[in-house]
Amino acid sequence: MFNNVLIVCVGNVCRSPMAEALLRDKLSLHYNNIEIDSAGLGALVNHSADQTAQALMLEKNIDISNHQGKQISSDMIAQFDLILVMEKDHINGIHNISPSAKGKVHLLGKWSEFEIPDPYKQPRHQFELALDLIERGINEWSEKIWPDKG
Numbered sequence: 297m298f299n300n301v302l303i304v305c306v307g308n309v310c311r312s313p314m315a316e317a318l319l320r321d322k323l324s325l326h327y328n329n330i331e332i333d334s335a336g337l338g339a340l341v342n343h344s345a346d347q348t349a350q351a352l353m354l355e356k357n358i359d360i361s362n363h364q365g366k367q368i369s370s371d372m373i374a375q376f377d378l379i380l381v382m383e384k385d386h387i388n389g390i391h392n393i394s395p396s397a398k399g400k401v402h403l404l405g406k407w408s409e410f411e412i413p414d415p416y417k418q419p420r421h422q423f424e425l426a427l428d429l430i431e432r433g434i435n436e437w438s439e440k441i442w443p444d445k446g
Contacts (some may be wrong), residue, residue, distance in 0.1 A: 298441060300331045302376035303404070304386055307335030308365040310416050310423070311343040311382050315404060315430045317358045325443055333376075335368035337354045337389045341354055346416065348423045370394045382412040404433035407440065414416070 299317065301395040312334035320332045344350070345363040353360045354426045366372075373379065373394040379401045381387055390401045405411060415422035438444075 298378040299329065300376040300378070301333075302368075302372065302379045303332070303334040304337060304368055304379060305317075305334075305352065305382045306336050306386075306414060307343075307416055308334055308339040308367075309343050309363075310346045310349050311412055311414065311426055312336065312431060313360050313363045314349050314353055314427055315382075315434060317353055317360045318356075318431060318434050319438075321356075321358055322438055323442055326444060330442075331376075333366075333372075334363075334404050335366045335372055335384060335412075337368055339367040340365040341367055346423075348420050348428075352423055352427050354418075358418045361395070368393065376400070378402070378441075380433070382414070384411060391404075397430070404437070405429060406433075407436040408432065 303312045303315045315335035316332055323330055343365040345360045350360055370393055373390060380389060381401060381403060387401050390397050410429060412426050415426045
């Protein structure tokens with residue numbers, strides 16, 4: 297069981313905040329003791345989540361308006377049991393910061409072997425595509441690691 301999950305992208309204003317909120321929402325019913333956070337490899341520190349990301353999440357009744365971008369650090373990497381990333385290059389980026397992270401960094405799309413493209417500064421349909429893939433990844437990880445207890 298993973299009790300601490302960090303979700304990572306580049307800017308920490310689009311993909312990882314949406315994934316963090318979706319995973320928290322999905323697990324909240326049965327797993328309220330899991331810490332979930334997000335960060336970026338090149339974070340827009342203290343920036344809010346992208347407006348399109350916020351709008352899409354509100355359509356799912358999830359509010360990410362209080363999100364603030366955070367830069368990943370070696371201390372943060374050490375703190376988490378599982379680190380989920382959007383692209384294969386992000387795995388290497390984390391390993392460059394903290395080589396000891398090997399083995400706990402995985403693609404969010406690991407189970408179906410897909411990456412999630414960055415929608416930053418792209419049209420809404422690119423955010424919708426990213427969100428669909430994020431939901432798919434969250435659902436696949438949840439089925440494998442955190443099955444419903446109902």
